[in-house]
Every structure is written in C-alpha cells, then in structure tokens.
Amino acid sequence: MKPQSEADNMLKNVHGKVGRYDFLAEPFHCDFSNRLFMGHLGNHLLNAADFHSNERDFGMHYLNTIHRTWVLSRLVIEMTEMPVAYTKFAVETWVEGALRFFTHRDFKVEDALTGQIFGYGRSVWAMIDTDTRQPVDLLKVHDGRILKYVDTNKTCPINPPSRVKMTAAAEFVRTIDTGYSDVDVNGHINSVKYIEHILDLWKLDRYREQRIRRFEIAYVAEGHGGDRLSFYREQTTPDEYCVRVMKIEPNGGEPLEVCRSKVQFAEKNAPTEAE
Amino acid sequence: MKPQSEADNMLKNVHGKVGRYDFLAEPFHCDFSNRLFMGHLGNHLLNAADFHSNERDFGMHYLNTIHRTWVLSRLVIEMTEMPVAYTKFAVETWVEGALRFFTHRDFKVEDALTGQIFGYGRSVWAMIDTDTRQPVDLLKVHDGRILKYVDTNKTCPINPPSRVKMTAAAEFVRTIDTGYSDVDVNGHINSVKYIEHILDLWKLDRYREQRIRRFEIAYVAEGHGGDRLSFYREQTTPDEYCVRVMKIEPNGGEPLEVCRSKVQFAEKNAPTEAE
Numbered sequence: 222m223k224p225q226s227e228a229d230n231m232l233k234n235v236h237g238k239v240g241r242y243d244f245l246a247e248p249f250h251c252d253f254s255n256r257l258f259m260g261h262l263g264n265h266l267l268n269a270a271d272f273h274s275n276e277r278d279f280g281m282h283y284l285n286t287i288h289r290t291w292v293l294s295r296l297v298i299e300m301t302e303m304p305v306a307y308t309k310f311a312v313e314t315w316v317e318g319a320l321r322f323f324t325h326r327d328f329k330v331e332d333a334l335t336g337q338i339f340g341y342g343r344s345v346w347a348m349i350d351t352d353t354r355q356p357v358d359l360l361k362v363h364d365g366r367i368l369k370y371v372d373t374n375k376t377c378p379i380n381p382p383s384r385v386k387m388t389a390a391a392e393f394v395r396t397i398d399t400g401y402s403d404v405d406v407n408g409h410i411n412s413v414k415y416i417e418h419i420l421d422l423w424k425l426d427r428y429r430e431q432r433i434r435r436f437e438i439a440y441v442a443e444g445h446g447g448d449r450l451s452f453y454r455e456q457t458t459p460d461e462y463c464v465r466v467m468k469i470e471p472n473g474g475e476p477l478e479v480c481r482s483k484v485q486f487a488e489k490n491a492p493t494e495a496e
Numbered sequence: 497m498k499p500q501s502e503a504d505n506m507l508k509n510v511h512g513k514v515g516r517y518d519f520l521a522e523p524f525h526c527d528f529s530n531r532l533f534m535g536h537l538g539n540h541l542l543n544a545a546d547f548h549s550n551e552r553d554f555g556m557h558y559l560n561t562i563h564r565t566w567v568l569s570r571l572v573i574e575m576t577e578m579p580v581a582y583t584k585f586a587v588e589t590w591v592e593g594a595l596r597f598f599t600h601r602d603f604k605v606e607d608a609l610t611g612q613i614f615g616y617g618r619s620v621w622a623m624i625d626t627d628t629r630q631p632v633d634l635l636k637v638h639d640g641r642i643l644k645y646v647d648t649n650k651t652c653p654i655n656p657p658s659r660v661k662m663t664a665a666a667e668f669v670r671t672i673d674t675g676y677s678d679v680d681v682n683g684h685i686n687s688v689k690y691i692e693h694i695l696d697l698w699k700l701d702r703y704r705e706q707r708i709r710r711f712e713i714a715y716v717a718e719g720h721g722g723d724r725l726s727f728y729r730e731q732t733t734p735d736e737y738c739v740r741v742m743k744i745e746p747n748g749g750e751p752l753e754v755c756r757s758k759v760q761f762a763e764k765n766a767p768t769e770a771e
Contacts, residue, residue: 248546248556248681249539249688253721255681264524271523281523306681395673400696401703406523406530406581413524421675425721428676446528446700 238372239315240273243333246304252428254489256303259433260416263296266328266342267412269312273326279367288351289362292440293344293412294323299379299435300330300340309333315372321358323347324367327377341379382437385481387465391455394422399448410444410479419464419482422452427486431460434487444479447471460486513647514590515548518608521579527703529764531578534708535691538571541603541617542687544587548601554642563626564637567715568619568687569598574654574710575605575615584608590647596633598622599642602652616654657712660738660756666730669697674723685719685754694739694757697727702761706735709762719754722746735761 242265250261274280274291284290304310311333317325328342348359359367397418405411415438444450448468455463462484467476517540525536549555549566559565579585586608592600603617623634634642672693680686690713719725723743730738737759742751 247539247543249542249686251681252676253679253681253683258677260677264522267524268522397672398670401527401698401700402533402535402692402696404528404700406526406528408528411524417677421677423676425676425679 238370239313239375240269240276241311241313242269242272243309243311244268246306246308246310248306251306253425254428254432255306256432257306257308258417259298259303259420259436260413262298262300262303262330263416264413265312266296266298266314266330266344267293269314269328270326270344270346273314277366277370279362284348284362285351287362289348289357290351290407292347292349294347295343295345295382295437295439296412297343297379297382297435297437298328298340299342300433302337302339303432304330304332304339310339315375316367316370317343317372317375317377319360319365319367319371321360322356324359327375329377341377343377343379343381345382379435382439383483385437385439385463385465385483386457387453387455387463387481391453391463391465394452394454396449396451399444399446399450401446403444404446408445410446410448410450412438412440415440415444415466415480415482418450419452419466419484422454422464430489431486432489433484434460435483435485437483439481441478441480442468444468445470448479450479451476457483513645514588514650515544515551516586516588517544517547518584518586519543521581521583521585523581526581528700529703529707530581531707532581532583533692534573534578534695534711535688537573537575537578537605538691539688540587541571541573541589541605541619542568544589544603545601545619545621548589552641552645554637559623559637560626562637564623564632565626565682567622567624569622570618570620570657570712570714571687572618572654572657572710572712573603573615574617575708577612577614578707579605579607579614585614590650591642591645592618592647592650592652594635594640594642594646596635597631599634602650604652616652618652618654618656620657654710657714658758660712660714660740660758661732662728662730662738662740662756666728666738666740669727669729671724671726674719674721674725676721678719679721683720685721685723685725687713687715690715690719690741690755690757693725694727694741694759697729697739705764706761707764708759709735710758710760712758714756716753716755717743719743720745723754725754726751732758 246257313329326344330339403414451467453465464482468479521532588604601619605614678689726742728740739757741755743754
C-alpha cells in the first residue's frame with residue numbers, strides 16, 4: 222500500500238462523507254523522543270480539514286470568492302500514542318454535525334500501513350464574513366451543501382471540548398513577542414503556533430517522563446503579528462493544567478484573552494508505548 | 497503528472513545521482529503574502545537531503561547503526577520566487593563534492609508541473625561520531641560510497657556560502673528562551689528554528705514591501721533546549737544584513753556563538769513576481 226501525497230489526496234475522495242489523507246511523520250517535525258510534535262499533528266489535522274472541505278466545495282477556495290472564511294473555534298486532540306519519525310499515518314476526517322453558526326468536524330489518526338489507531342480529534346468551526354468579521358449562517362453556502370456530508374454513523378470516542386475554567390490562582394509564566402513567523406495568510410497568529418507556544422511552557426524534563434494524552438484549545442479572539450502574548454497557567458489535577466493566553470497589542474491598551482487551553486499529561490510507560 | 501508523496505519519494509530514485517522529491521506548499525506553512533515561509537522551505541530541503549542519502553545508504557538510518565551522524569554546517573537558499581500556497585514543487589538534490597571532512601550538497605527548487613525554476617540551494621555537511629561529538633572521515637563510510645554519487649555535471653548557479661563578517665557595530669536586537677518546540681531528535685536546537693527566529697528580527701512591514709532574495713546560515717556550535725539566545729544584527733548594504741546568534745546555557749557562563757547568518761532582501765516587484 223502506497224500512501225498518497227497531499228497533492229494526490231486532493232484529487233480523490235471527492236464523493237464520500239469521510240476524507241482520508243496520508244502523511245509522513247517527518248524527521249524534523251519530531252521531538253527529542255523521536256515522536257511527532259503535537260503542533261505538527263495539529264497542522265496535519267487542519268490540512269485534512271482543508272482538503273476535505275475544498276474537495277466538497279465548501280472549503281476556503283470557494284469561500285474566498287464569496288468573502289467568507291472558516292474560523293477554527295476549538296480543537297481537541299487525544300492520543301494513545303504519537304507516531305514515531307518516518308511513520309506513514311492516515312488522518313480521516315468527517316463532519317459530525319452542522320448548525321447555523323457552528324460545525325463539528327472529527328478526526329481519526331491511524332497508522333497508514335497497519336491501521337493501529339494513534340488517536341482522535343474534534344474541532345468546532347464558525348464561518349465569518351471576511352469584510353465585517355461577523356459570524357454568518359454557514360447553512361446558506363451552496364444551499365446547505367455541508368449537510369449532505371454530515372456523517373452520523375462514524376463515531377469519535379473521545380470527550381467533546383470541555384470548559385477550561387481558570388481562577389485567580391492562575392500563575393503568570395512568561396511573555397513573548399509575536400513576529401513574522403507567527404502570522405498566517407489572514408494576518409492572524411497561526412492556530413498551530415499557539416499550540417507550540419503553550420507546550421513550551423513546560424520544561425523539557427516534563428516531556429522526558431510524560432507525554433501529552435489530551436490537548437484542548439479554544440480560540441477566543443484573533444491575535445495579530447506584533448502582539449505581545451502573556452501565558453498564565455493553573456494546575457487542576459496532578460497531570461492536568463489549564464492555560465490562558467492574553468494579548469497586548471503593539472499600541473498598548475488593556476490585555477485581552479486570545480485563547481484558553483487544557484493539557485493532560487500521562488506517563489510514558491503506558492502499554493501501547495514502544496519506547 | 498502526479499506529484500509523489502514523501503513516502504513514495506523514499507521508494508524511488510535509488511540508483512541515480514540526483515534525487516527528486518515533490519512537496520506541497522501547505523497553506524498553513526505560508527506567510528501573510530500567501531508564499532511559503534523560508535523556514536519551511538529549509539525543512540523541505542533537509543527532508544530531500546535525508547531521503548536522498550538514506551536511499552543511497554549513507555543517510556541517518558545507516559549512520560545511526562555505526563554511531564555516526566550528519567551535521568549541517570552551512571545552508572544557502574537563493575530564490576527568484578517563493579511558491580504560493582497549494583503549489584506542487586519539486587526539490588532536486590545531489591552531491592556536488594565530497595572531501596574527508598565535508599561534503600557539498602546542492603538543491604534546485606522548481607514548480608513540479610510547469611518546471612518554472614523558483615531557486616537553488618547549497619549546503620555543507622560534516623560527519624561526527626555521536627559518542628565523542630568529534631568529526632570523522634566521511635569517506636570511510638561504506639568504503640567511500642558517497643563518491644559514487646558525486647555529480648560534477650549538474651550546475652548550481654548561485655554563489656557558494658560567503659563569510660559572514662560582523663564588526664563591533666552589530667546591534668543587540670532581542671533575546672529569547674528556547675524550549676521544547678525548538679529541540680530536535682538529537683536534543684539540539686532544530687536548524688530550521690534558527691531560521692524562523694532570525695527572520696523574526698524584522699518587523700512585518702519589511703515583508704510587506706520586500707521578499708528574501710538570499711538567506712545564508714553557518715552553524716558554529718550546537719545549541720540545546722533551555723539555552724537563552726541573543727541576536728545581534730548589522731546592516732552591511734541597504735538590503736543586506738548580517739546576524740550573529742549567541743547562546744547562554746541554563747547554568748550561566750560566557751556567551752558562545754551558535755550561528756551566523758546573512759539575509760538579502762529584494763523588492764517584491766521583480767518581474768518574476770506575480771503579486
């Protein structure tokens with residue numbers, strides 16, 4: 222079985238509800254334990270969502286022509302195991318449901334050759350008008366075409382996004398200045414870059430002993446290049462932390478919340494871990 | 497013509513001197529002008545080098561078994577144009593020459609469908625013993641197998657790496673703390689992350705008006721996660737800057753140079769630019 226390239230990926234699966242796209246765990250996208258970084262996995266999930274929606278004509282390619290775009294609102298990734306370098310893995314993605322202002326898209330990540338399941342993902346997306354930045358009714362695009370692709374049979378056996386509760390006990394950890402490399406084609410701070418910045422809040426020692434079992438992020442407001450980001454962290458159980466990210470814009474002003482995240486660690490010696 | 501995946505890439509080209517690998521300019525790997533980030537292009541060149549050398553049995557896969565590894569010493573990328581999002585591009589790579597302690601590897605980047613040349617790259621690599629971290633004679637690996645693949649016919653029409661001269665006039669720009677996301681499988685700061693950090697020294701406005709014509713980097717010493725990096729910059733012509741990166745290790749000590757870089761900008765309105 223030969224995995225397909227991203228380019229090939231875009232040419233197939235045009236009719237099914239589920240899209241399946243194969244990727245390689247590139248060596249320079251792996252951490253010091255030789256396993257794919259969570260941020261790069263997040264990028265692959267976003268690629269799969271992009272390919273799937275473009276193929277079915279409700280993706281960015283079409284939306285750009287009518288001044289609409291998808292905005293990622295929430296992303297959850299829960300992994301039993303992270304692919305090691307050079308692993309060919311498949312990302313399946315499908316629409317679980319679509320309401321007027323939100324759509325739920327799920328992901329399954331498995332070894333492309335053996336079918337071993339690595340984990341699952343869930344995401345929530347809104348659609349906005351790119352001129353007004355206001356939410357729009359996504360069921361009006363192509364007369365609700367997205368509903369044709371809703372798959373109610375396929376299951377995603379992880380918990381949906383949870384509320385990330387922060388209290389006054391949250392501790393300030395660090396501040397960073399965002400720049401050119403943080404900014405995506407919309408001029409906003411790249412969703413994946415937030416994941417990297419958040420996971421950098423823990424020292425390397427943490428990742429020597431533990432792996433990330435579940436990662437959640439809720440995007441609250443848009444950040445822009447040049448914003449100064451401050452990270453606050455609160456430990457909620459021995460292996461669970463909540464994180465709040467605040468921005469201060471280059472011209473100053475009040476700090477505003479841009480996203481919240483919840484990170485659950487697990488010991489590396491789980492039975493499925495081959496290390 | 498269907499571009500190959502990275503996985504397919506690894507299964508072909510086993511006998512030729514030149515390796516050719518196709519990639520997609522992924523949408524989330526593009527900057528706000530919708531063109532591939534230099535750092536991500538650098539990652540693709542390193543992937544191509546990795547695939548090419550592994551296929552010919554002088555890559556990391558074999559070297560790991562004999563406690564050797566390749567270390568990137570210099571990288572130069574010179575672009576006429578950067579691929580826009582969703583472009584399928586091909587990276588050709590070949591060994592230009594091999595000496596006992598250094599090998600020169602070149603790259604050509606072109607549109608995979610039209611053949612339009614986007615640019616070229618040059619790199620210099622050393623081989624080290626992973627136990628002693630000392631340089632070793634790379635011609636002793638498989639009795640000098642690498643020499644069989646030296647291609648003296650193929651040309652790379654860009655200047656070789658130059659000396660990056662810094663004077664006392666270099667200005668301190670910023671300091672950053674490296675973390676989990678900066679570190680590769682060897683525990684060192686990822687070569688590509690240095691490129692990102694260096695290009696973040698310029699404000700977004702610079703990239704609105706100009707593009708990077710040529711990027712050079714020379715790796716002087718290994719950085720590790722937790723090192724604090726300081727960036728010094730010196731303007732050498734109206735469109736050219738030299739950068740020095742110094743590290744201070746977590747336990748303190750004297751600042752040590754980890755790399756030097758030279759960045760040449762050009763106006764975006766060059767004739768080959770479609771924007």
